[in-house]
Amino acid sequence: MTGGVGPLATAGRELTGPETSLLARLEGILGGDGLRTGHLGRATYRRDASFLNADPLAVALPRTVEQTAQVLRACRDHGIPFTPRAAGTGLAGGATPTGEAGVRPVVVSVARMDRLRQLDVPNRRAWVEPGLVNARLGKAAATHGLRFAPDPASQIAATLGGNVATNAGGIHVLTYGVMSQHVLAVELMDADGVVHVLDGARAEQAGLDLRGVTVGGEGTLGIVVGACLRLLPSPPAVGTLLAGFPSLDAAAAAVGALVVSDRLPDAVELMDARAVSLVEGYAQAGYPQDAAAVLLLEYEGLPAGVDAGVVTADHLAREHGATSVVRADGPDQRARIWKGRKAVAGAIAKRAPDFYLQDVVVPRSRLGEMLDAVVAIGERERLEILTVVHAGDGNLHPFVLFDRREEGMIDRVFAAGHDIVATALSLDGTVTGEHGVGIEKRDFLGEVFDADDLAVQRAVRDAIEPSGLANPDKVLPTTVGCGEARMVPEGAWV
Amino acid sequence: MGVNATSYLEPTGTDEVVDAVTRTRGRAGTLEIRGAGSVLDRLPAGEAPVLSTARLTGIVDHAPADLTVTVRAGTRLDELRERLAEHGQECPIEPIGEHGATVGGRLATALAGPRQLGAGRVRDWLLRVRFVTGAGTPATAGGVTVKDVTGFDLCRLLTGSWGTLGVITEATLKLRPIPAHRAWYASDTPRHDVASQLYRPAAVVSTTERTHVLFEDHPDDAGAQAAAADLSPAEPPALPASARAVVDPARLAALRADLAELDLTVAIHDQLGLCHLDGQADALAAARAAAERHGGALLVLDPSAGLPAFGRGHAPTALAGRVSAALDPDDVLAPWRWQR
Numbered sequence: 001m002t003g004g005v006g007p008l009a010t011a012g013r014e015l016t017g018p019e020t021s022l023l024a025r026l027e028g029i030l031g032g033d034g035l036r037t038g039h040l041g042r043a044t045y046r047r048d049a050s051f052l053n054a055d056p057l058a059v060a061l062p063r064t065v066e067q068t069a070q071v072l073r074a075c076r077d078h079g080i081p082f083t084p085r086a087a088g089t090g091l092a093g094g095a096t097p098t099g100e101a102g103v104r105p106v107v108v109s110v111a112r113m114d115r116l117r118q119l120d121v122p123n124r125r126a127w128v129e130p131g132l133v134n135a136r137l138g139k140a141a142a143t144h145g146l147r148f149a150p151d152p153a154s155q156i157a158a159t160l161g162g163n164v165a166t167n168a169g170g171i172h173v174l175t176y177g178v179m180s181q182h183v184l185a186v187e188l189m190d191a192d193g194v195v196h197v198l199d200g201a202r203a204e205q206a207g208l209d210l211r212g213v214t215v216g217g218e219g220t221l222g223i224v225v226g227a228c229l230r231l232l233p234s235p236p237a238v239g240t241l242l243a244g245f246p247s248l249d250a251a252a253a254a255v256g257a258l259v260v261s262d263r264l265p266d267a268v269e270l271m272d273a274r275a276v277s278l279v280e281g282y283a284q285a286g287y288p289q290d291a292a293a294v295l296l297l298e299y300e301g302l303p304a305g306v307d308a309g310v311v312t313a314d315h316l317a318r319e320h321g322a323t324s325v326v327r328a329d330g331p332d333q334r335a336r337i338w339k340g341r342k343a344v345a346g347a348i349a350k351r352a353p354d355f356y357l358q359d360v361v362v363p364r365s366r367l368g369e370m371l372d373a374v375v376a377i378g379e380r381e382r383l384e385i386l387t388v389v390h391a392g393d394g395n396l397h398p399f400v401l402f403d404r405r406e407e408g409m410i411d412r413v414f415a416a417g418h419d420i421v422a423t424a425l426s427l428d429g430t431v432t433g434e435h436g437v438g439i440e441k442r443d444f445l446g447e448v449f450d451a452d453d454l455a456v457q458r459a460v461r462d463a464i465e466p467s468g469l470a471n472p473d474k475v476l477p478t479t480v481g482c483g484e485a486r487m488v489p490e491g492a493w494v
Numbered sequence: 495m496g497v498n499a500t501s502y503l504e505p506t507g508t509d510e511v512v513d514a515v516t517r518t519r520g521r522a523g524t525l526e527i528r529g530a531g532s533v534l535d536r537l538p539a540g541e542a543p544v545l546s547t548a549r550l551t552g553i554v555d556h557a558p559a560d561l562t563v564t565v566r567a568g569t570r571l572d573e574l575r576e577r578l579a580e581h582g583q584e585c586p587i588e589p590i591g592e593h594g595a596t597v598g599g600r601l602a603t604a605l606a607g608p609r610q611l612g613a614g615r616v617r618d619w620l621l622r623v624r625f626v627t628g629a630g631t632p633a634t635a636g637g638v639t640v641k642d643v644t645g646f647d648l649c650r651l652l653t654g655s656w657g658t659l660g661v662i663t664e665a666t667l668k669l670r671p672i673p674a675h676r677a678w679y680a681s682d683t684p685r686h687d688v689a690s691q692l693y694r695p696a697a698v699v700s701t702t703e704r705t706h707v708l709f710e711d712h713p714d715d716a717g718a719q720a721a722a723a724d725l726s727p728a729e730p731p732a733l734p735a736s737a738r739a740v741v742d743p744a745r746l747a748a749l750r751a752d753l754a755e756l757d758l759t760v761a762i763h764d765q766l767g768l769c770h771l772d773g774q775a776d777a778l779a780a781a782r783a784a785a786e787r788h789g790g791a792l793l794v795l796d797p798s799a800g801l802p803a804f805g806r807g808h809a810p811t812a813l814a815g816r817v818s819a820a821l822d823p824d825d826v827l828a829p830w831r832w833q834r
Contacts (some may be wrong), residue, residue: 011789018613028735063591078554102502122690123743123744136530137523143636158644162814166643167643168646169641169831173640173641174640175670175694177618178641178643179645180618180650181614181615181618190744196811196813199742200742201612201742201744201767202613202740202741202742202767202790202791203547203606203740203743203763203766203767203768204604204606204738204740204793205604205607205652206740206790206791206807206808207808207810207811207814207832208651208654208658208817209617209651209653209654209655209810210651210811210813210814210817211650212617212647212648212649212650212651212653213646213647213650215647215650215815216643216646216647217646224622232695233693234551235693236693250612256559259560260558260559260561260581261670261671261676262582262671263671264670264671280774298628301711301715302693302711302712302718302719304518304712304713304714304715305711305712305715306709308712334579338809344583356580358541359639361637361639361641361642362560362639363557363560363562363638363639364559364640365557365559365560366562374789384830391583393639393640394560394640394641395641397511418621420814428638429639430639430642430644431638431639431641432642432644433639433641433643434641434643435643436643437643437644437645440654441644444644445644445645448637448644449644449645450634451633452631452632452633453634453635453645453701454645455626455633456631456633456635456821457635457645457646457648457649458821459820459821460646460648460651461646462820463816463817463819463820464813464816464817466816472600475645475646476645489613
């Protein structure tokens with residue numbers, strides 16, 4: 001379980017007959033520019049932003065839906081699975097090309113299919129290709145007074161196809177909801193290369209909501225080759241608050257009070273003291289350095305409602321012990337405050353060679369207990385853990401900072417990760433809020449769901465994707481309730 | 495009445511639902527699932543035995559601090575509304591018509607109320623669902639936290655499936671604070687462009703006389719928006735109830751023009767693409783043809799109209815058929831649903 005071993009272990013493997021034949025056919029479809037078969041060309045696609053990696057047979061980079069269909073048909077004809085991929089910012093190994101029984105899948109990257117097909121301003125929606133970067137849609141929409149609400153912290157790199165596949169979240173989920181609520185229709189390509197338009201644009205659906213199942217399908221139901229996304233009018237007024245607290249518990253209690261107040265904030269983010277201190281040197285966001293935790297709060301909408309929300313939040317924060325509460329005095333200060341939150345991963349990269357990012361959710365009333373548990377786990381495993389939280393949603397992201405070259409370190413990191421997940425489960429929480437199951441959380445599903453639940457999920461998946469070629473080995477555990485849940489399932493390299 | 499059943503089952507718990515479905519499956523029978531009947535009683539009467547959720551009732555857990563509530567499927571929406579209001583909270587899933595409705599029934603049909611424009615779709619308020627499939631398998635999907643991507647999203651799949659995939663027995667719903675201020679306004683004449691001039695109104699409904707707007711904002715904001723759009727305080731609109739036509743909102747103007755040619759009473763949810771209709775059978779049939787021509791569907795909720803409830807616009811796709819077959823392999827759960 002150490003980095004660097006994986007690539008060498010399989011580099012010299014000889015190709016089977018079907019593999020050789022498939023590669024020749026793929027080259028015919030994609031040309032040399034659209035297919036990577038060499039060791040170096042494959043190496044970049046061994047993993048997403050997680051540590052889990054595996055060697056693909058090849059990497060296909062189609063430019064069109066038609067090319068993608070031809071690639072999938074070629075895979076089908078040779079019985080070789082495929083792993084869909086976009087920007088590779090996923091954190092759960094969903095785009096790591098593992099295959100059952102050692103079969104190497106073809107990575108099918110949709111990164112080159114990155115057009116904004118149509119910005120339909122009157123109807124406030126956009127048709128996009130899957131490789132379009134989230135922030136680019138936001139920028140295009142903004143010129144028309146519109147916005148795309150889902151805003152994961154990775155939005156400058158993450159693609160909308162990936163956001164659909166993982167049912168991504170972000171900072172403004174609390175009132176705007178997760179990705180699924182913003183997906184009006186999905187074009188799902190099955191393993192035969194046939195595109196199914198799964199429509200959810202109508203106010204009342206006629207028939208089953210297969211769109212809803214596909215969002216969050218993590219590539220196991222096929223490849224999302226297009227999507228129609230809902231845009232919202234940009235809010236006329238925004239109020240952003242930055243509040244410092246003397247303890248994590250005080251900040252968590254303030255979150256509890258805000259969530260049950262008259263008006264829900266549109267965003268409630270919590271950062272612990274380690275996160276605050278780390279980003280300050282990197283982003284100069286103006287966070288209070290003496291605070292044990294800070295809350296970033298935002299109210300959006302019409303001016304009187306925003307002002308009322310800000311007044312309430314200011315009052316509640318102080319009532320729960322806030323030592324400082326500052327309202328952003330304009331767009332520049334607001335941008336600086338959010339820059340700090342979104343810069344956490346970048347700041348960590350300057351601090352430690354490696355980080356491992358967790359994603360768990362607890363009911364909001366258990367947030368304080370969960371935060372305390374993360375601190376205790378860090379102390380027990382002698383690890384530096386900093387935590388940022390989509391606090392309004394009870395969604396924690398502990399970052400474990402480490403150097404993998406240290407003897408025994410990886411084992412301690414994953415032990416901590418395991419304990420964080422187990423603690424969330426014990427607090428009636430769940431194992432992933434927005435990053436997805438992938439392979440990282442796959443073996444935990446048996447602890448969340450019973451055998452019947454998983455059998456029903458499997459039946460739905462198999463009905464939509466009967467070939468079993470689409471992103472095998474992901475989401476559903478291969479064996480149910482057997483053995484202990486693992487952070488790193490068998491067959492995946494770290 | 496839409497109930498003309500040879501037998502009537504009233505299970506009191508999941509085990510009894512499993513038992514009812516399994517027995518029915520064993521004798522190659524079918525079941526129709528009924529909540530309060532607010533929608534089912536407005537479909538043409540069926541012959542299948544009815545499985546009622548009337549005794550699957552009660553609030554299992556309301557967690558005000560988590561903004562969630564878990565209820566059994568047969569719980570009435572009005573009862574739930576009262577209980578949540580004690581804590582200043584609501585789940586903005588609206589009853590359809592005046593005959594009461596259950597949580598399970600509203601999830602199963604997923605019909606839109608006027609506030610869907612501002613509050614979002616029925617499907618978006620469901621966090622966890624417990625159900626019994628047509629194969630008699632009890633299952634849970636989703637979780638009680640507001641964010642959860644653990645496993646496939648079967649909550650969305652069950653919502654709006656009209657009881658064809660499983661019997662919903664329990665639901666955990668997302669809640670929100672009751673808006674501090676709520677007021678209807680209206681224009682003097684119908685103005686279909688009003689909705690696009692306003693910032694996120696809670697509801698916009700146009701009749702042949704005027705356009706009604708619901709604001710759920712700070713009163714100062716509501717007043718300012720109303721003044722800017724030249725709207726005056728008004729009563730909520732009356733909604734025709736015989737039929738509902740739904741098209742992609744982008745096709746609504748075209749459908750509206752077609753409906754104007756017919757002898758119908760119409761109320762239109764601008765931006766949602768939903769039209770409530772009253773009229774005679776021939777006019778409703780013509781409206782259905784128009785909705786289908788524009789890629790939509792029309793649902794008839796009046797058994798006296800003499801039209802099938804569902805039309806061609808509701809015909810399942812091949813892919814949907816495969817999913818139905820996976821969860822209800824022996825066609826126990828109203829397999830004729832989309833044809834009746």
